[in-house]
Structure formats: structure tokens, C-alpha cells
Amino acid sequence: MDQNHTSSRLRILLRHLDGCLARPTISHPASRPGSPATFHPQQFQYTWENNVLSLEQRKFYEENGFLVIKNLVSDADIQRFRNEFQRICRKEVKPLGLLVMRDVTIAKSEYVPSEKVVSKVQDFQEDEELFRYCTLPEILKYVECFTGPNIMAIHTMLINKPPDFGKKTSRHPLHQDLHYFPFRPSNSIVCAWTAMEHIDRNNGCLAVLPGTHKGPLQPHDYPQWEGGVNIMFHRIQDYDKNNARVHLVMEKGDTVFFHPLLIHGSGRNKSQGFRKVHIHITALFEDECMRKKNLMICWAHISQG
Ligand SMILES: CC(C)CC(=O)SCCNC(=O)CCNC(=O)[C@H](O)C(C)(C)COP(=O)(O)OP(=O)(O)OC[C@H]1O[C@@H](n2cnc3c(N)ncnc32)[C@H](O)[C@@H]1OP(=O)(O)O
Numbered sequence: 001m002d003q004n005h006t007s008s009r010l011r012i013l014l015r016h017l018d019g020c021l022a023r024p025t026i027s028h029p030a031s032r033p034g035s036p037a038t039f040h041p042q043q044f045q046y047t048w049e050n051n052v053l054s055l056e057q058r059k060f061y062e063e064n065g066f067l068v069i070k071n072l073v074s075d076a077d078i079q080r081f082r083n084e085f086q087r088i089c090r091k092e093v094k095p096l097g098l099l100v101m102r103d104v105t106i107a108k109s110e111y112v113p114s115e116k117v118v119s120k121v122q123d124f125q126e127d128e129e130l131f132r133y134c135t136l137p138e139i140l141k142y143v144e145c146f147t148g149p150n151i152m153a154i155h156t157m158l159i160n161k162p163p164d165f166g167k168k169t170s171r172h173p174l175h176q177d178l179h180y181f182p183f184r185p186s187n188s189i190v191c192a193w194t195a196m197e198h199i200d201r202n203n204g205c206l207a208v209l210p211g212t213h214k215g216p217l218q219p220h221d222y223p224q225w226e227g228g229v230n231i232m233f234h235r236i237q238d239y240d241k242n243n244a245r246v247h248l249v250m251e252k253g254d255t256v257f258f259h260p261l262l263i264h265g266s267g268r269n270k271s272q273g274f275r276k277v278h279i280h281i282t283a284l285f286e287d288e289c290m291r292k293k294n295l296m297i298c299w300a301h302i303s304q305g
């Protein structure tokens with residue numbers, strides 16, 4: 001991390017701690033604020049009562065730890081995200097703090113800047129066009145069902161899963177996102193994952209182990225894969241092999257919301273195309289004290305809701 005990046009992060013953090021927030025709010029007030037436990041103490045621990053989710057949808061998330069909402073993000077927005085991603089890949093814009101990842105098989109090679117060499121951009125909080133995703137009312141409306149109000153965007157990614165270079169390195173091993181996060185509580189965190197095109201097993205869709213959000217955070221390490229593993233792509237060491245994997249086939253604009261303890265990963269991209277998804281992770285910080293405590297241990301940029 002270079003010095004500019006470090007000092008920019010530090011400034012952001014200090015601004016938050018001072019309560020002088022630079023970024024406009026992305027909060028979307030709950031229509032019926034209240035704690036999830038207030039309404040159905042036995043039944044609902046993971047969702048909030050706010051008239052957005054049907055009873056069936058709430059029960060599904062509670063039981064499975066994920067929920068797919070069809071056709072949530074418009075084609076026009078997805079096209080704008082694509083355009084901006086391409087500009088970043090061509091190095092026409094260089095948002096502050098952005099991490100650009102390349103697949104491990106080409107990480108050390110010479111390259112011409114293009115979307116063919118970028119497997120992921122991460123932490124695009126300073127790129128207004130990509131960060132717009134985190135502020136879309138249709139996304140926030142659902143995020144709030146899992147986090148409650150006072151939402152913060154914590155981590156952002158646009159994944160451009162490359163066609164596999166023959167080493168199966170395009171796979172993302174099964175893991176729990178909470179492994180990467182130093183803040184809590186886990187039930188106040190949700191990931192939004194939006195398909196930017198049709199995604200199925202051929203181009204490496206998301207695979208989830210339903211219900212695993214009810215278990216603890218498990219130890220992770222690197223998988224022993226012959227072809228190599230992308231940096232930080234840790235796998236869960238052990239999980240119940242009897243727990244059937246569900247492959248989420250999704251259309252452009254469909255969005256899956258999932259709990260940070262849900263075990264998930266994605267398969268090899270066997271197609272010739274670059275499979276794109278837009279992701280962000282959000283969390284609720286329930287009160288000022290918890291917000292400050294979490295901010296002090298959190299490495300990612302945070303926007304306050
Ligand atoms: C919930 C969510 C968080 C789940 C996930 O997404 S898991 C994946 C999270 N990924 C990350 O956190 C990436 C963290 N970022 C980084 O490690 C770095 O910033 C990089 C993206 C690698 C870029 O590092 P940077 O120093 O700016 O650039 P360099 O090109 O000089 O790379 C530094 C050393 O890393 C190597 N590298 C780059 N890309 C990969 C790769 N895909 N897999 C394995 N190694 C890689 C690169 O070859 C270089 O190695 P050395 O020359 O130092 O030996």
C-alpha cells in the first residue's frame with residue numbers, strides 16, 4: 001500500500017471518528033424500525049420487519065442464509081458499471097484507493113491495460129460511478145431488511161472472472177466472508193451480489209451451502225490447488241460434505257443477498273467470456289459507540305448511513 005493510499009485511508013477514518021462525514025448518506029430509513037427480535041422472537045433472527053420482504057422470503061433467508069431477488073438492477077445501470085469498469089481497466093481513470101487484481105497465472109506477466117487482464121477491482125469507494133451501486137434505492141431497500149437502518153458500505157468489488165487459463169485458477173474456494181472482517185455482529189452484515197449478465201455453472205456461478213450461516217466461523221487456509229491460488233482466496237478447512245451445494249443460476253440484474261457466515265464460492269469459468277458481478281458488503285452499526293469501535297479495527301473505507 002503506498003503512502004498516498006495509506007494517508008487517504010487515515011484521513012477517511014479520522015473524518016468518521018470525528019463525526020464529520022464527507023460522503024452523503026446512503027441510508028434508507030426503515031419503514032418500521034425495531035429490532036428483529038421484537039416481532040417474532042423464536043422465528044426471526046436474521047431479518048427485519050419492514051414490509052419489503054414477504055413472510056416466505058423472510059423464512060427462506062432465515063432458514064437458508066441467502067435470498068435471490070430477480071431483476072433488481074436495471075440494464076441501464078449495469079451498462080454504466082461496465083463502461084466505468086472498462087475505463088478503469090484501460091487506465092483512463094485511477095480512483096484513489098482502488099485495488100486491481102489480476103489472475104495469479106498472469107499476475108507477474110507483462111500486459112496491455114484492458115479488461116482482459118483484470119480479474120477484480122476492489123475498494124472503489126472513491127469512484128462515484130461504481131459506488132453508485134451501493135446507493136441504488138432498490139439495493140438499499142433490500143439491504144435494510146437484513147441490517148436494519150443506519151447502513152454503511154464496507155467493502156466493494158466488481159469481479160471480472162476470466163475464462164480459465166487452463167489451471168483452474170478462476171475458481172473461488174468455499175469460504176465465509178466473515179473470515180475477512182474484523183467487525184461484528186455478523187447478523188448486521190449482508191453481502192449484495194448482482195449478476196451483470198447471465199451466470200450459470202458454465203461461467204462460474206455462485207455455489208452456496210444453504211443453512212450454514214447458522215454455524216460458527218470456521219478456520220480458513222489456502223487450498224492445495226496444483227495450478228495455484230489467487231492471493232487471499234482462502235478456503236474453509238472443513239465443512240459438512242453432506243450439505244448439498246446449490247448453484248445459483250442468475251440472469252442479468254438478479255441480486256442475491258447473503259449472510260457473511262454462509263459458506264459459498266464459485267466454480268471455474270469454462271466459457272470464453274469474462275463473467276461479471278458487482279458486489280458490496282454492508283453493515284449496520286447500531287449505535288455511535290459500536291460504530292467507533294468497529295471503525296477503529298476496520299481496514300475498509302466506510303460510508304455512514
Ligand atoms: C469477502 C471478500 C473480501 C472475499 C474476497 O474477495 S477474497 C480476495 C480478497 N482479495 C484481496 O484482499 C486482495 C488483496 N490485495 C492484494 O493482495 C494486493 O493489493 C494485490 C491485488 C495483489 C495487488 O498488489 P500490489 O502490490 O498493488 O501489486 P503487485 O502487482 O505488485 O502484487 C504484489 C505481489 O502479489 C502478487 N500477486 C498479484 N496478484 C496476485 C494474485 N492474483 N495471486 C497471487 N499473487 C498475486 C504479485 O505477483 C506480487 O508478487 P511479488 O512480485 O511481490 O512476489
Ligand SMILES: O=C(O)CCC(=O)C(=O)O
Binds near residue numbers: 159206264266
Ligand atoms: O463471484 C465470485 O466469483 C465469488 C465471490 C466471492 O465469493 C467473494 O468475493 O466472497
